[in-house]
Amino acid sequence: MSKSKRETFEEIILDILQNNPEAQIPFEALQNILQVEGGKDNQRLKSAINSLFDRNLIVKRRGGDIQLASGNGKKERPANSNVVIGKIDISRRGTGYLITEDFDEDVRIPSKHLGTALQDDKVKVELFKRGRGKRREGKIIEILERGRSIFVGKLKKQGKQNYLIQPDEKSAHIDFFVLPEYVKDAQPGDKVIFELEDWVHPRSLPEARIVEILGKEGTNDANILSILAENQIKASFPEEVEEYAENISTEIPEKEIMRRHDIRNKTVFTIDPDDAKDFDDAISIEILDNGNYYLGVHIADVTHYMPRNTILDEEAYKRGTSVYLVDRVIPMLPEKLSNGVCSLRPREDKLAYSCFMEIAPNGKMVDHSIEETVIHSNHRFTYEQAQEVIDGKESEFSEEMGMAAKLAHILLDKRFREGSINFETPEPKFVLDENGKPIDVILKERLFAHRLVEECMLMANRTVAKHVDQLRKKSNKKTTKDLFPFFYRIHDQPDLEKLKNIEDNVKPYGINFHIDSPTVSSKALNTLLKEIEDTPLELTVNDLMLRAMAKAEYHPNNIGHFGLGFENYAHFTSPIRRYPDVVVHRLLKSYAAGQPSYSYDELKKVGSHCSEQERAAIDAERDSIKLKQVEYLSQHLGEEFPGVISGVIENGIFVDLKDIHCEGMVRVSDLSDDYYEYDEKQHQLVGRNHGKKYYLGKEIRVKVVRTDIKARQIDLELVDDGE
Template identity: 30%
Template sequence: MLFSKSFIKKTKKGSVIKIVKEHYLRDDIDCGIPSCSSCKTESQLTDGPYIIPDTNMLYHQIDLMEHQGMQNIIILQTVLQELKHKSLPIYQRIRNLIPKKQIYVFCNEHHRETFVKTEMGESPNDRNDRAIRRATEWYVAHCNKNNFILVTDDRDNRQKAIKQGLAAKSVREYVETLPFKDILDLVANHDEVLDAQNSFTYPEHLSQIQISAGLKSGAFHQGVLSISGHNFLEATTIIKHNNEEKTIHIVGREHLNRGIQGDVVAIQVLPESEWKSSISTIVEEEVAEDLNVDEKEKIDLVPTGKVVGIIKRNWRPYCGTIDVSSVQQTSTLSAVQSVFFWSMDKRIPKIRIKTRQAQDLVGKRIIVAIDSWEKNSRYPAGHFVRVLGEVGDKQTETEVLLLEHDVPFAPFSPLVLSFLPEEGENWIVQDKHLANRRDFRGWDICSIDPPGCTDIDDALHAKLLPNGNYQVGVHIADVSHFVKPENAMDLEAQRRGTTVYLVDKRIDMLPGLLGTNLCSLRSNVDRLAFSCIWEITPQAEILSCEYTKSVIRSKNSFTYDEAQARLDDPNMNDPVSLGIKALNTLAKQLRKKRMEAGALTLASPEVRFRMENDSQDPVDVEMKELKDTNALVEEFMLLANIYVAKKIYDTFPDSSLLRRHPKPPANNFEPLIKAVAPLGIEIDPSTSKTLSDSLDNAVLPSDAYFNKLIRIMTTRCMMQAVYFCSGTLSEPDFWHYGLASPIYTHFTSPIRRYSDLQVHRLLAACIGYEKDYSSDLVDKTKVKEMCDGKMIINLVLNYRHRMAQQAARSSVELYTHLFFKGKTLQEEAYVIRILKNGFVVLIPKYGVEGIIYSSPNPDEPAVLTLNAEENVLVNGNIRIGLFNKVKVQITVNEAGEAGQRSKLCLELIEPSIKGMVKPAESKPKAKKQKTKK
């Protein structure tokens, strides 16, 4: 049977076309029930009962669906199609479940007896509900059994099903019949939850229609919420106002209006009379009241706004612990309790969950998902997902940080590994690989990397030409030879986006056979490469550049120290050493030119851990030392990235994958400008050149570290560099602010960054090496989506890059705490931020930041008082302001009974202020536990 329907559609170009869709109905679609005598198709279903879920059950209860107790599920085509339109990530999770569980997909939309037409005036939702009921009804009649249960939380749908004589239950009613202790905790909670102690009503969110109208009129602005790490009741967002990017502060519970870190929100900028002080307050735990700024503190005002609506939620599963103070000690272990969950991410408010396992979950790292946040509930409501392990266990804490930053870390699947070369480790370069490649195996090429580096992406060479100029080459691993577009290995690399470097291990983007062997440019073996070859004058003027696929044989794999030794030894005159010396001379001149153009030299307090061999526990911490050879490699990698960017953009102006660093909003620098002014130092961020000059002049003769400190603080005023598609922006917006370069991309690390692999494919097409490349490679829409699109299962380069950076920082934080465990140390520190109730310090020796509170105990009067006008904390004649040098005592407060993350505790030793140091015998006050008798 055939139905056809036609409709008129307007295209993006404005033309009108007629679309005709044909819908075929069949009689031979099997039911998938094993005991059915008329249908013979095999399925994974066993003897009933069977459940038929609606779309919202799959959408809201995905964690429940993944539980082993959920079996014998019939998913209707109607439901699957509706879910795909509603949420692609959840649709993908359901599709991944189908081969693993007792699930059968029934094509009810193409079955003659289950297809339903839309009735006059019927909404799509009502039509789909009717289709689900019709399919359930057909199953009962077809199998002559009443063991098919329609599971839906839609009360109206349930009542209609029951009137038709069908078995219908809510999700909770069905799950309560299952013999699994933990499964009820997985049921997502969508009921309104009132805070029994302190009810609170948020402003109503505006509808999407109201938001859209406000955005068009300019009354509202769209932004992404960035919650403060010191205070979850303060946030910033960057908006475009009068064609200028501006940072807007959102302060207080009501103005945040249920916005969570990463949410895309509609912001209304408040009138100047409601702007707030730039001085923040540290908040470690929930407080009942919002924080307001006293009138006398209303100086250094910053623009503020409020959230009027949510455009897109950024909710995700959160790792953390149960708040032990909310757990009732009861003899009835299976009793349902409403308890609070603290996320490891301090920017997330506490989440209320209902669980029967409350007492068992204390002291465990668990995962919780948010289900809803009603306007009359102070906190969001969620549900328990699973236990990760014990609090404080190193392996558990590492898994937590990977999950928290959404880092894919599962082993590579057999399907992915099947695309590795069949020869495995025995693969070698053969004549068949050399077509259209230049043979550089006789050249004096070497690599320079950190100690222990096994994934060597790049190698270099330099040699003097007869005309007195230099030939310089950057040779990059040709990963694209092994990873072909759209196969399983390529899709997995794209999903991972980047290799993630933790303190104790590496989460690879590519399987080890490629990353640390066949693609790694190890010395004394033939390797396939992609090379940039320049002719450069002794004054570092670039005369020409060519790009070619090549084969190389690196002569040496140096560490930075080993290469530095070659530089420093005048007696080392072999070809490789002379090449390194020539590269160093040219690199210094190239760097000088970049600096003169306005490139920035910023800084970060990076540390390196020395690990104990057996336990892999940190036994020492040292600052990373940068040598000439570090700068040498960096300079030529930058040069290669810039020249490749020019090449691919010249050939593919609409679809090149580039990287830009936006100019930071001017008001990002205002606190820093005001902070250094009393020292006679001026910071001018109007251009990267003026900022670079300002930083060079920001010197205190009495303090050698001061200039690095200023550069660290300047880094925090910056925007994040991002990938983008060249066809989506005008050329002036390509500018890379930090490098002062009009165009830039990533080409030099294809083993560990998917962006570079994609750029290799573009460059190969540019030089004619790849003549049969896919149209997707130069599809502007596809490139844009790859950079920062709709985040279909998070295949987005910018997102993956950002998460990898944050995971690496969290790993450093974890190992820093392990290093300080059981120790009490006193070190010099610098004040880098003044807050209303304390100050933040940076300890240069360890690259550690921490907070010192104005009072060592929260329930005692402050020892230090804020003088907001001068931005200093005062006690008598003692004044603590920005850049002051202090001495602090460092200890680690282990994760206690409450199960929170272990915390670095700092106490002020010098200047000595009475009352600032806790008595040795004092301990933090434990929260009282509620006891149910």
Template identity: 30%
Template sequence: MLAIQRAPASSSGGGGGGGGFAGRRSSTSSSTPTALNRQILRSWADTRQGGGGVVGGGGSAGYLRGRQQRLSSASGAGGSKPLLSVIRSALGWGERPTAPDSKTAAGGGAVGKEGQLAEPEAPAPGVNRFASAVSPDLLTESTDSATATAVEDVEEADMRHAEEVISSIDAEHRLIELAPEPTSAEMRLREQKLAHIAGLTVPGMTANFKDHWDARMLGKGMRANHLMLCYFTVINPGSLAICKWQGKMIAIRSGEAMNRALDRDQVAVHLLPIRQWTLGLSGPTVESELKRRPNFLAEIVPDPVDIDSPFMSHEQINLLCQAGLVMTGEVVRIVSSFNNKCFVGSLSMHRSGRAALFKPRDRRVPLMLVPVHPLFMGLEVKRQLQKNVDMGLAGEAYTVAVKMVDWPSHLLRPVAEVLPLNTDVATIEGATQAILVETGIEERPFPPAALEDVAKTFYITKQDRKDREDFTDRCVVSIDPATARDLDDALHVKSHGNGCYEVGVHIADVSHFVPSESALDREARRRSTSVYLVQRVIPMLPEALSNGYCSLHPGEEKLAFSVIFQIGLKGDVQSYRFAKSIIKSCCRLSYEEAEQMLNSDEFLPSEVSSPFSGRQVRTTLRQLHQLAKKFRKERLSKAALGFSVANKLQFTCPDGVNGVPQLMKEEDAEWSHQLVEEWMLKANVAAAETLVKEAPDVALLRRHPPPRDPRGLAETLVSLARVVVESAEDGAENSGNGSKAARSILQAAAGSPGNNNLAASSTEIMLKLNDFLAEQSDDPQFRSFAATLAIMQMSLAEYICTGYHPDRDSWRHFALKFPVYTHFTSPIRRYADLLVHRQLVGALSLSSPTTQQQQQQQQQQQRADQVEAQAMWCNRWRISAKRASERSSQLFYAAFLRATGPSEGFAFAKSVGRLGMEVMIPQLLFTTRLDYQRLQSQCPGLVVRRRQKACNLVFPPAGSCPHRLTLKLNFRSEVPVYLEASEDNLLQINLRIRRPECPKCAANQQDSQETAGSAPHSLSVVADSDESELEEISDTDEESGSA
């Protein structure tokens, strides 16, 4: 591991000043080329920018090409150290005298008028900025001019790819900087574990993985255009994973090719020769296809292609992939990992007795080895394993949580250690602890130092009243979930009497209570977000702040950060401004109460603070609602996303956390949700626009990239539309109502075979998708299914710093259709919002720093590298918090099913294959696979008849029904199932096939009516079909025993 130390401020850096990085290699540095690579780039960047370090104060914030001018914050000149010299020094080869290049001596930019940074002098041509691009055979001292030129010259195109790798590697380091640093005792313990693993051998678990490439080999691969940087998605551990690169798929087809990468890792993939590529993900290889059709490649690519080489141009890659070829590759470097490497699963003794075998619940994670050694498992775990062995139950497993320690190249499986859990994982609380371990979320009390930063009492001072605008005379209302206690937003509207309005969006002024870089701030940054579990919240801020001083409780004067909008006659925003303010909310409403007030003249709130009345609250609400509807209509007309997907199940625990959960009834509060959503969007956009204008190089934005593969989204939409149209043509009940938009989609997509015209325009896709979903209101289950499929095709939204993303088009939010967007409205529960508040305060000079420490903290917030690091940190924990919330809901639903028994329901078929089908329950955000063999074991006598991308399930007579039933299944079909809890896994929900209702028996009943258990209109069931009909719709043999 490379030890990184902050160097003292330089006195002769030509104004570059500030801390640089001083690196020294430890005994394990050879195994961490990532750290070495960072040191090389950082050290060289320091010398080129007048001595300022990337993380040290005052120097340049970055080294990346094209970004140096924007991120420079120093002045003067300093000597430039040649890149070759820096590389030799970092590798420990000693220093060689080299004359500096006088043309590149100038480093930092000069300070211009009004504090603006002048452009720094451009580096001289021929200077290599990327150490990894240097070939190993050139890292020797030479006076040969040709060799020197080869070392110094790297083409711009190569540089762009190389910098992308280094930028990502560096991002990993910036995340580590925000994490708590390990103590010396923890470092010694890890070294002991690694030493034990190095000598570990387990029979049947030996392997010979290739060593990961070092930084220099990465550079060569980037120049040769056969190395791709992408995210790793595991389909089946040890046999198949996929990576997406610029919308194209790269298949990793063996455990050796995966080379120890885990799901969600960022990896560098080396392309294999074209002969090993495949036609489709599961089709034949190019080599075998050439034997059948010798000229098929020539029909795709006009120029000759060497099938024994992965070297080719981007144009050739595009042509081959457009023709349906799938690239294959192997992982050669794990660039960074957002996986905390903690997992929950079962542990059983390996037959060798040297280690236990850990089987994770997550099927994407490989099996792991846990050595039978005190370093890796506690005494109690060892006793339980030995007890099972003594009882002849060596293979018996029990649930534990582990953390992966290392995966050396000589072992087939990674090595893990058992983590201690405070409770039994067989209880809800124990299972909750396991969820937190898996997601990396630490539930712990706030440290005393952080709590000391929380004021013992709070009152508004005379200075506060002098510096802030007073809105206590406005009718301010908050709308939140009924159970919420952290109220961080409120609204008011004031009519100017001429059709124009003033609207205030008031957000809790958290930055007033959380000083930057205080112990409280560091703890909030470490947590990054509040985590909402079913039974409790793990807050980002102490309760005294989140539910007390900051929360905008009614009837109390509170400090707020407000956006004041002036709305014109046409309902458009004419202007807005930000202000620190004092407000006094007069009423707190739940979404359900607000919905009643919007829809009924009879309902009024029960509690309203004087001097306002319930009628004034209702008037305020309806005026805000009318304006919000105009905003929403305008957004949707620009192809903004008009729907959302979320887990709709909510639970209460009246008998305590380990009692029987109660399922809460879902309330219809669509209008009130849209009211709040539209005004929060307006405030967030206003914050983003202000930051981009006032602080364009350090603005923290939230962007949503367009789909990496618009063709995939378009094909999904076309498939859904085709189902609706076919149902309408078949005369299915209610299906005709939603066929107009579906036919429009098919017409827009019509083109030459294999060419979907709809895929050419993401905007057109979104417009069609919104219209399509709007017409499915009569079938909410299918609407939810279609929306979920569409969302799954889209990219994830993420926080970014504008200084690290110079292309302004990359700042756009695809789903909301905003050029710039950020998060401003939830600083109590999101650290990103708190950062945005601080940036706005600094950019707009809404408060003046009074001490040197505050000035330094404000300067720190204007460092692009720090903002980018915090953005990535927030991205990481936002995903973890979301996953923990979803799994908590799944845990309580499983407990609910365990207490109440199996529940009847319907799943949608996402795909129907040869061995089984993948189904989804949209309202649970739950997807699983149903194997035909398992279905037949669950339902004796069930016959499976397969056809291409479809199948028919033939159920035998049952109970009082004498008929055989044939259920026809294809994409989008609804599958009748029982949902039941797993007996040995608290988190697992199992699906079991359910015999559909017989249409003949139902028709014969005198009191035939539609019930909750009856088949929906899209269920295709035939009673007592004759064999000839079955044969016509099935072109494969009957399956009775195995699939």
């Protein structure tokens, strides 16, 4: 027999009070928590309170507040070894999956056992008894830590004075209620960023407080800013941080210049994208009398302007990185620093931290120094302008550009010979109108000018890490963990199971890529990448290999960088847009002054945070690209595109549209010419009656039939199956 609404109210009220035994709760608060509207529900709520009071379960306080009667608290749960801790991932259907280090497979949490957990919360789960052959299931018994500080959704009016927020799918799985005083100036239909105020019971709604209004749902700003909030990134800086930045002087005191190596008379230039404003790095180059190259990589001296533990430093640490979205940059530092004081703008004196490297004609570094400098950039090149000079266009910097290009070729060849993996993944670039609507999409051209800058920066990053290694070797102490701790960019061996997956997928094409040992050589990966170059498999295998790769991280424990093939590697060259580079500058400066800096344990903590922020930024960047791809294809419904199968699952095939490097899906239910079964081993769909196969790398032609901008999804239909 189902419970009456009054009995349900009783149960929820008692549960709330047992979880908050000291709390005195007003009648109006209960009305909001239980979303009570109308006279009948009000009467039921009053009856529920009176029933609990009559049974001595609650007491009434002055003013009508209610409180738990003593002796009615929840009994302590007995210690249980059948308990695991992890992070909760909640699907759009409201089912939870606990990601825990205790098991390889996630633990399923049915929606009725989620309690008051939200996406990414750290929770404690009690496991149910497991049936044979069934997956592990459990229920959440405690929320240890909230995973998200902000959420994003659409404001709706509910009744006369109640407001609800319907969160975006990636943000939360349940609606929130908002008290009128927390609505600010938001109007129904607005996209808003909000915080969790409280959630007292799983059968009530969580309470929200609106912190920012993004604009009407569907507008470009609302769409883009929603992506940031989904990934826990805020666009605007707190007022006090902006104020701190504005008070930083743009003048360089003579005393500071005297203290540094003054190289303002040297030829120095920058090479950056045409729309860049934050110039992190500059280059100088010459050939010494002994025939060696003398390369200078000059980096904006952010740490001079940003001492540790200031509000500016705390905000930069919190952000961890700049975020590069399709139509805007969310900087790590306020504009006064990122585009002004620190930026190595042309024809301005700037403070830099420079790495000078003497490099032999065979690419081997024979000497180096790391110094605080004053520079004066003579010219600002875009990549396209630099390429023109590399290709022979006359310039007053032709000689320097020619030297740099020649050195870059030497360094590039040496790097690939020594085990660096040659990844080339095309990136889409959007042409937007004044409202941010994509009117065209092209694939970015990869110029040698990009390679030139990359090789110079890689060399500097490698050199500073080697420098610390040399400092340790010069020291007489035996241990290295606490001796000159350093902040490395590390990259572990790839996932062998995922690489074996690639082995299965390239076999039908006659490509023999074999994994039979516990490790894999970068040479084997480069051979495969060479074999699939300019074939239909190229994009797919590149993507599969990237997924098989371990994620690069920041850590004080140096395990080397597998992808680059470097034993020592750190991030030194971008402190305007990456906090790890700020840390590296501070470490190098401290050691040069003979002083201690960050401890090993501090660096572990900073590394974990910065790696997490980097992953959030990458997700936001990918989401913004996907959004613009979906918006672009929304204007091309019914049109056909050539594509390559980039993924196969039981429900259908993913297709990469060649012209715009954008992925959509053909659902298996739309393949109506046969009944298709999924061959898990070969990663293909096979027709039961006619034997037709859909597999990775197969070229097909598809039509765009549906797009969902909100979910950022593209549905395709097969036009030509390539046979």
